[in-house]
Amino acid sequence: MMDEFEAIRPYSDAEVPAVMSRLLSDQAFLDVLARFRFPRLAEPMGWLLKPIIAKRLRLEFSGINSVDALQDKIEPYVDRTVERATDGITYAGLERLERNRAYLFLANHRDIVMDPAFVNYAVYHAGMRTPRIAIGDNLLQRPFVSDLMRLNKSFIVHRSISGRREKLAAYQVLSAYINHSIRQDNESVWIAQAEGRAKDGDDRTDSAILKMMHMSRKDESFAEALSALRPVPVSISYEYDPCDQAKARELYTRASTGSYTKAPGEDDTSIALGITGYKGRVHVQFGQPISQASEDAKQLAAELDRRILAGYRLFPVHYLAYAMWADRDPQLQVPDARAMFDRQEIATAEAEWSKRLAACPAVQQPWLVLQYAMPVRNQYRIKAGLPL
Template sequence: MNIPSEFDCIRPFEPEELPAVYDRLLAEPQFQKVLAYLYPDVSLDDIAKKMHGCKTNLEFQKAFCYPFLQQLIVKLSLGCDMDAYNINIKNRYTFVSNHRDIVLDSAFLDKLLIDVGFDTTCEIAIGDNLLGEPWVRDLVRINKSFTVERALHSVEMLRASKRMSEYIHFAINVKHENVWIAQRQGRAKNSNDLTQPAILKMMAMGGEGSVIDRLCQLHIVPLSISYEFDPCDYLKAREYQLRRDVPFWKKTAEDDMESMLTGIKGFKGHIHYECAPCIDDWLQTVDQEQPKNKLFDTIAAHIDTEIHRNYRLYPCNYIALDMLQDTRMYTEHYTENDHKQFEEYMMGQLAKIDIENKDDRYLRVCLLSQYAYPAKNYMAARGEGGRFKSLLNYLPFMK
């Protein structure tokens, strides 16, 4: 395929580039350690032979990523499934989802797209802040990831955003791939999943025609991701207190790596993905004469509602909402044993946080907020908002 050279610095590898990349990866000592951990009884030569047998990125995903994810689901969850009844598996879409886990949100989507009958997976937007090691960058580009360039000056950022937008349009309409992108930069640490209009503005920089035309060309599908338990919940709570107490505190590459490994290795309970209808038809009903900022806000709000209304809630979500508000409003959704087990889970997660001047009360609220917000937003999206108190009095917010 003839791919414009302007995309070379951000795009996934093409099939003809894979053999050289495989050799580069297999010669990397850190990657060899990863392979030894994942495949302790398999020789490097046998792995190399299997890798070189993968002639396309999709073949690599099916040979290496799919079995790994299936094993992960069996060992560290109570099942992972997706409802895709609102979309056509023969079409291509841009999946815009809430963001819980750095690695697994998009990885599970790849597996689930195969499970429901798609003949391809998706290209994944990943921030360059997570790609510090050259071998990691190679690996994710084999796995159909394209790079979101961050920490640039304003002029460079504008140029990079336009290039990424044009690449997403190219991936959907020329390469005929699906695309996944989170609804915001970074994970929502309190699980209050809100689409950043800036993401939509970026997406509308590519393509042709009006803003609505350009977004329709991407065939956006709001995607809801629901984990019963988030292994990184205590890390997110810790980050809240550090941001609150330590002037100019910033996450490091080591913090990101800790989150990635914790998310992969931790127990997740039930996992559910649900696709809302593609918003193409809805976009045709939007008033295009309104100011641009209001237009993007309107579209973002619609995506939020679609994501929120398609959450799958678990007993812990209702328990957290009751615990946070000191009520018993939602006891029809859980048992006393559920409540006891979740309380024990909270205590165990709190015990994992080791920082100076540890504020247990504040951290507990931070933890509870991550499980309460999906329930609050779900009920609001479904018109049940009058049943809960305002969480603004309880939940912490992070800039």
């Protein structure tokens, strides 16, 4: 394993048994499992449950000595978790990809854990190798979380570094690692199109992320370096966002006070809610790989935006939200939801949407509406040939 990537790379096959052993002795990890599996008993009976859980997992995972074998083993659990909180997952566009080639999956970002999980789900079920996943170190506060993510092909993006020189050095290593993964190891990479979730529903690619990919390849032009990574625009559409109320509250707070400070443990709450909360239907759209990247990072970002936004699946709730949005675009011919979907689908969406609006304080409601209306505006602007 290459030393220069030691601090950020996922675990290798050889490391799997030792990391598994460490995880199954980690009291914080066993505590989380006990609470998840036995919510009522975890507090009074944790002392008894945790050793039983650890013993059962040791038996179940004995003999697992590679990352692929581990992914095969946990896939049914992941599938159940993924499917339990949705009304069905669909995906399209994977036929555009060659089975034995590596790609750079650039995706819109709405949910911390589930965005890459749904991409993994689609890729795995299509019989392709799952990608390596970029994850911010701000989400790896506890050692067992870091172990779990790195076992599952995640590599670390050092976001919490503050010094300019240190940041530059970290991005240089990250750039080299992504290039090495795709070009030398022939392993695909998933990365969000921008740092942080698009809480207002406005999915945009940050050109700085594209420039970062070029940092370690200065002997090539920007277009050459990016084309070699074969970027694939990925659009992940959730019918309902389990974190929409929290996002509305944050957007309202920022708009009314000028800033927002996360409460302790807020990321953990968002992760848990994102995994277990109701999402309705979910669609993952894989776009055509970009074989000829633009020489200009902003132009490439704009091209990715057009493809990601055009690939976004709009559900009835999006049209319902757009119809009541104060900032509707008068230039756009957006049809009424009733012209797009059948009566039963509309009735189901209206019931769920009313419930969400009722749960949201009146002053925060415009920010809830915004999250669902924005993808409609963006997609219809593309259809009309208007600038985004």
